[in-house]
Amino acid sequence: xxxxxxxxxxxxxxxxxxxxxxxxxxxxxxxxxxxxxxxxxxxxxxxxxxxxxxxxxxxxxxxxxxxxxxxxxxxxxxxxxxxxxxxxxxxxxxxxxxxxxxxxxxxxxxxxxxxxxxxxxxxxxxxxxxxxxxxxxxxxxxxxxxxxxxxxxxxxxxxxxxxxxxxxxxxxxxxxxxxxxxxxxxxxxxxxxxxxxxxxxxxxxxxxxxxxxxxxxxxxxxxxxxxxxxxxxxxxxxxxxxxxxxxxxxxxxxxxxxxxxxxxxxxxxxxxxxxxxxxxxxxxxxxxxxxxxxxxxxxxxxxxxxxxxxxxxxxxx
Amino acid sequence: xxxxxxxxxxxxxxxxxxxxxxxxxxxxxxxxxxxxxxxxxxxxxxxxxxxxxxxxxxxxxxxxxxxxxxxxxxxxxxxxxxxxxxxxxxxxxxxxxxxxxxxxxxxxxxxxxxxxxxxxxxxxxxxxxxxxxxxxxxxxxxxxxxxxxxxxxxxxxxxxxxxxxxxxxxxxxxxxxxxxxxxxxxxxxxxxxxxxxxxxxxxxxxxxxxxxxxxxxxxxxxxxxxxxxxxxxxxxxxxxxxxxxxxxxxxxxxxxxxxxxxxxxxxxxxxxxxxxxxxxxxxxxxxxxxxxxxxxxxxxxxxxxxxxxxxxxxxxxxxxxxxxxxxxxxxxxxxxxxxxxxxxxxxxxxxxxxxxxxxxxxxxxxxxxxxxxxxxxxxxxxxxxxxxxxxxxxxxxxxxxxxxxxxxxxxxxxxxxxxxxxxxxxxxxxxxxxxxxxxxxxxxxxxxxxxxxxxxxxxxxxxxxxxxxxxxxxxxxxxxxxxxxxxxxxxxxxxxxxxxxxxxxxxxxxxxxxxxxxxxxxxxxxxxxxxxxxxxxxxxxxxxxxxxxxxxxxxxxxxxxxxxxxxxxxxxxxxxxxxxxxxx
Numbered sequence: 001x002x003x004x005x006x007x008x009x010x011x012x013x014x015x016x017x018x019x020x021x022x023x024x025x026x027x028x029x030x031x032x033x034x035x036x037x038x039x040x041x042x043x044x045x046x047x048x049x050x051x052x053x054x055x056x057x058x059x060x061x062x063x064x065x066x067x068x069x070x071x072x073x074x075x076x077x078x079x080x081x082x083x084x085x086x087x088x089x090x091x092x093x094x095x096x097x098x099x100x101x102x103x104x105x106x107x108x109x110x111x112x113x114x115x116x117x118x119x120x121x122x123x124x125x126x127x128x129x130x131x132x133x134x135x136x137x138x139x140x141x142x143x144x145x146x147x148x149x150x151x152x153x154x155x156x157x158x159x160x161x162x163x164x165x166x167x168x169x170x171x172x173x174x175x176x177x178x179x180x181x182x183x184x185x186x187x188x189x190x191x192x193x194x195x196x197x198x199x200x201x202x203x204x205x206x207x208x209x210x211x212x213x214x215x216x217x218x219x220x221x222x223x224x225x226x227x228x229x230x231x232x233x234x235x236x237x238x239x240x241x242x243x244x245x246x247x248x249x250x251x252x253x254x255x256x257x258x259x260x261x262x263x264x265x266x267x268x269x270x271x272x273x274x275x276x277x278x279x280x281x282x283x284x285x286x287x288x289x290x291x292x293x294x295x296x297x298x299x300x301x302x303x304x305x306x307x308x309x310x311x312x313x314x315x316x317x
Numbered sequence: 318x319x320x321x322x323x324x325x326x327x328x329x330x331x332x333x334x335x336x337x338x339x340x341x342x343x344x345x346x347x348x349x350x351x352x353x354x355x356x357x358x359x360x361x362x363x364x365x366x367x368x369x370x371x372x373x374x375x376x377x378x379x380x381x382x383x384x385x386x387x388x389x390x391x392x393x394x395x396x397x398x399x400x401x402x403x404x405x406x407x408x409x410x411x412x413x414x415x416x417x418x419x420x421x422x423x424x425x426x427x428x429x430x431x432x433x434x435x436x437x438x439x440x441x442x443x444x445x446x447x448x449x450x451x452x453x454x455x456x457x458x459x460x461x462x463x464x465x466x467x468x469x470x471x472x473x474x475x476x477x478x479x480x481x482x483x484x485x486x487x488x489x490x491x492x493x494x495x496x497x498x499x500x501x502x503x504x505x506x507x508x509x510x511x512x513x514x515x516x517x518x519x520x521x522x523x524x525x526x527x528x529x530x531x532x533x534x535x536x537x538x539x540x541x542x543x544x545x546x547x548x549x550x551x552x553x554x555x556x557x558x559x560x561x562x563x564x565x566x567x568x569x570x571x572x573x574x575x576x577x578x579x580x581x582x583x584x585x586x587x588x589x590x591x592x593x594x595x596x597x598x599x600x601x602x603x604x605x606x607x608x609x610x611x612x613x614x615x616x617x618x619x620x621x622x623x624x625x626x627x628x629x630x631x632x633x634x635x636x637x638x639x640x641x642x643x644x645x646x647x648x649x650x651x652x653x654x655x656x657x658x659x660x661x662x663x664x665x666x667x668x669x670x671x672x673x674x675x676x677x678x679x680x681x682x683x684x685x686x687x688x689x690x691x692x693x694x695x696x697x698x699x700x701x702x703x704x705x706x707x708x709x710x711x712x713x714x715x716x717x718x719x720x721x722x723x724x725x726x727x728x729x730x731x732x733x734x735x736x737x738x739x740x741x742x743x744x745x746x747x748x749x750x751x752x753x754x755x756x757x758x759x760x761x762x763x764x765x766x767x768x769x770x771x772x773x774x775x776x777x778x779x780x781x782x783x784x785x786x787x788x789x790x791x792x793x794x795x796x797x798x799x800x801x802x803x804x805x806x807x808x809x810x811x812x813x814x815x816x817x818x819x820x821x822x823x824x825x826x827x828x829x830x831x832x833x834x835x836x837x838x839x840x841x842x843x844x845x846x847x848x849x850x851x852x853x854x855x856x857x858x859x860x861x862x863x864x865x866x867x868x869x870x871x872x873x874x875x876x877x878x879x880x881x882x883x884x885x886x887x888x889x890x891x892x893x894x895x896x897x898x899x900x901x
Contacts, residue, residue, distance in 0.1 A: 033635070033636075036636060037635070037636045037639040037640070038639055038640060038643055039639060133518060133520050133521075134520075137520075137542065137882070203633060203635070204633060204705060206633070210633065210883070213528055213882050213883050213886050214882070215526060215527060279635065280635060280636050281634075281636065281699070282633070282634060282703070282705055283629060283632040283633040283634035283703060283705045283706050283709060284632060284633025284634075284705070284709075284883075285705050285708060285709065286708070286709060286881065286883045286884065287542060287881065287883060288881070289708055
């Protein structure tokens with residue numbers, strides 16, 4: 001009984017924390033972008049504008065829940081839910097501290113890859129069901145981009161798995177007690193980071209929604225809370241990728257003096273900040289350039305990383 | 318100009334016979350000849366390719382028409398209902414020539430689209446505005462007005478004001494008719510039929526789209542993301558500026574010019590007031606010239622800054638637009654202090670400028686000049702040297718120098734093709750010969766080259782502004798010529814004559830002597846020309862505004878063919894057009 005209650009608490013806790021972070025990020029991102037772009041950002045609602053997400057939610061919920069008459073209704077409604085659900089499910093394997101995680105899966109890495117693959121459905125179905133040409137092009141780009149980058153996102157993690165000798169995220173973190181994997185797996189880290197940006201389709205890889213080209217891409221037809229879900233899904237995605245980078249390459253909760261959970265979130269927020277900075281700093285490549293980068297550079301690098309890591313491990317034996 | 322004017326006319330007379338070529342005197346000294354309908358095509362072809370002639374007029378600079386039916390003062394000119402005017406430019410000899418031909422009501426003319434592809438849109442415009450048909454035009458349909466429009470707006474019998482027409486009504490059947498007319502049929506737009514094995518996706522980019530910078534519709538025939546064909550639909554921003562020119566007094570039209578290239582403020586006033594001054598024979602004091610140059614260059618900087626930021630934004634970089642707009646605000650501080658206005662200062666006057674410079678103007682300019690260089694260096698780092706930016710712009714939308722000239726491309730877009738040509742240097746006006754500055758060029762006429770030229774132009778304009786600041790001559794801010802409008806207030810209070818003069822010039826507006834003059838300047842986007850015809854009244858008889866964005870926009874389908882949507886956005890941004898400048 002006590003065990004069940006504990007798990008329920010953890011599940012509920014993780015859900016609450018994740019949703020709050022996603023909402024909070026809306027404010028954080030806008031304030032940070034404002035700071036980097038010589039302007040204020042939202043600073044009216046509550047102290048320093050921290051209640052802005054609340055105002056946004058009220059506004060977005062109060063909007064007319066409109067579905068275009070030409071859209072494929074059930075799929076149109078389902079699509080935004082998929083992204084939030086798959087990303088939230090992926091949080092289940094994150095080890096926040098040695099004791100706090102929803103599931104201690106021994107195939108954690110594979111589970112995460114599976115969930116992120118499912119996320120593609122959200123974008124593809126949203127674009128398809130909208131029956132809008134811009135949405136369609138956005139969805140096509142998203143599918144191609146996410147499928148391509150999925151390949152070496154998985155491959156880039158194989159070095160980590162080899163070093164840790166496990167797919168379990170706990171054991172991956174524990175294996176970093178002596179040395180964070182960022183050092184032996186630097187190449188893997190770079191590939192994973194870039195693939196992560198592409199997975200969350202954030203600038204510079206925001207081609208599926210490239211505003212100046214495709215209006216809003218796959219979610220052009222969405223409004224109200226359905227649009228809100230895509231929005232939340234994006235921030236959840238950033239958080240997820242940041243937490244995974246922390247877990248795979250930066251020793252997860254490991255760190256001196258401070259409690260493990262604090263270390264975990266410090267590292268996570270560092271990468272979230274990096275994601276936002278990317279958006280403030282870079283222009284967007286063209287679609288074919290992105291795909292070319294993926295297959296011609298990222299894939300060989302990921303493979304090279306596996307071969308090198310494997311070779312070194314064998315040699316060390 | 319000036320030198321060798323006679324020789325072009327002589328050459329034409331020699332070639333086509335003295336009877337066929339009738340010269341006309343104009344106030345701007347551009348050699349102007351009247352030619353029979355049937356001979357126009359041949360004469361233009363000769364002027365362009367000429368048999369061994371060194372003065373090849375390779376650019377069709379402008380093509381427009383004049384409704385002559387109610388014009389009173391046209392001594393020595395052949396009978397005409399509608400006069401079609403071809404304005405050609407020679408880069409070999411830095412010379413213009415104007416060819417006119419008289420067209421009778423209902424008659425048509427042979428199209429010259431086979432000589433210059435750029436004639437396509439111009440002929441469509443003349444058809445749309447005057448109802449002159451062009452035989453052999455590949456696709457003669459309305460360009461600025463909607464397809465359901467009745468009449469031809471620039472005809473003198475077409476109403477100019479809403480009060481001259483009945484109240485607007487949109488009953489059910491008319492509404493349905495308009496809806497029907499909006500239905501899209503690719504063949505109506507002259508689009509290529511798809512190959513047998515492919516089915517194109519037609520994408521409507523615009524009229525409302527974040528990447529088009531205003532109301533512009535581009536119809537794309539897409540094969541995947543590749544652009545198989547595209548058609549530009551303009552006219553959404555058409556406000557009848559030329560028609561308004563015919564019902565405003567010479568003075569009260571100045572604010573309308575501001576709104577043509579709405580980012581370039583007084584740079585629009587300049588060719589207009591210069592043309593009026595040429596008609597009126599006004600010489601302005603040196604101080605006026607330098608003030609005008611200074612303000613014009615500030616607006617060139619402003620226009621380029623807006624382009625810089627928005628171009629980066631088109632390519633996905635979100636931050637630069639905030640930085641450049643911040644700098645633009647700094648520039649506007651000067652403009653506010655000097656003119657009182659911001660984007661539309663309407664500050665130049667016939668014969669001078671509205672007011673003298675305020676106290677402390679030089680300090681403001683000093684601050685701006687001290688502020689900008691560091692910012693420009695930063696933009697170089699974050700935009701021009703950014704490898705993603707380069708990947709998106711290098712080799713995208715390139716044209717050769719020959720193509721550019723063929724299509725009527727001017728300004729920075731022409732200079733990007735490694736061609737050092739700037740009217741501020743080649744035909745100095747308003748005192749530009751007094752200033753030291755370079756003409757930036759780029760080696761490849763692609764999106765990146767066009768960007769390079771503009772960035773460097775900002776620096777050159779700052780040099781000019783600095784020289785203006787350091788060498789501002791003393792003197793009047795307005796000419797003492799009786800046609801200066803409004804006259805200097807201090808001079809109005811002398812006696813009854815000057816008072817009446819002031820009163821009439823302000824209430825009715827000045828009467829500008831009859832004649833024709835065109836003055837072109839190096840605008841922010843390219844060459845901007847006002848071709849004014851006075852019939853000796855308080856209003857212009859014909860105001861032709863030749864804007865750079867119009868021909869630039871026409872090059873888009875050629876540049877975008879075979880590329881993708883992101884490239885199209887990159888090209889659009891790098892062409893630096895203003896839709897009000899396209900549509901007028």
